[in-house]
Amino acid sequence: MPIHSFRSLFDSNYFVDLDDGEAESLAYLFSQQNDFLISPGDAITYKILGNTGRTEQGISLEEILQKAGLSRDLSWPYTKEFREKYSRDGS
Numbered sequence: 001m002p003i004h005s006f007r008s009l010f011d012s013n014y015f016v017d018l019d020d021g022e023a024e025s026l027a028y029l030f031s032q033q034n035d036f037l038i039s040p041g042d043a044i045t046y047k048i049l050g051n052t053g054r055t056e057q058g059i060s061l062e063e064i065l066q067k068a069g070l071s072r073d074l075s076w077p078y079t080k081e082f083r084e085k086y087s088r089d090g091s
Helices: 003-007 018-031 043-051 060-066 080-090
Strands: none
Touching: 003 018, 018 043, 043 080, 060 080
């Protein structure tokens, strides 16, 4: 899906905090049939996933590390709690 087509799905106010790289990543994710995951460090990407019913395609760095059997103290934007909060806010 081209970025301009992806952006046209949302109100322009939604994209104030979304940079072109994030938009491109989301447009690619939305155009695929496979179950790709995205691990952003910003709220707007999780909000978009929540808004479109794709919360399961977001994963925090904390969750990735846990799946690998690792743990680290991470700042708020990289936690599961952050992902869940902003995914809910978007839906």
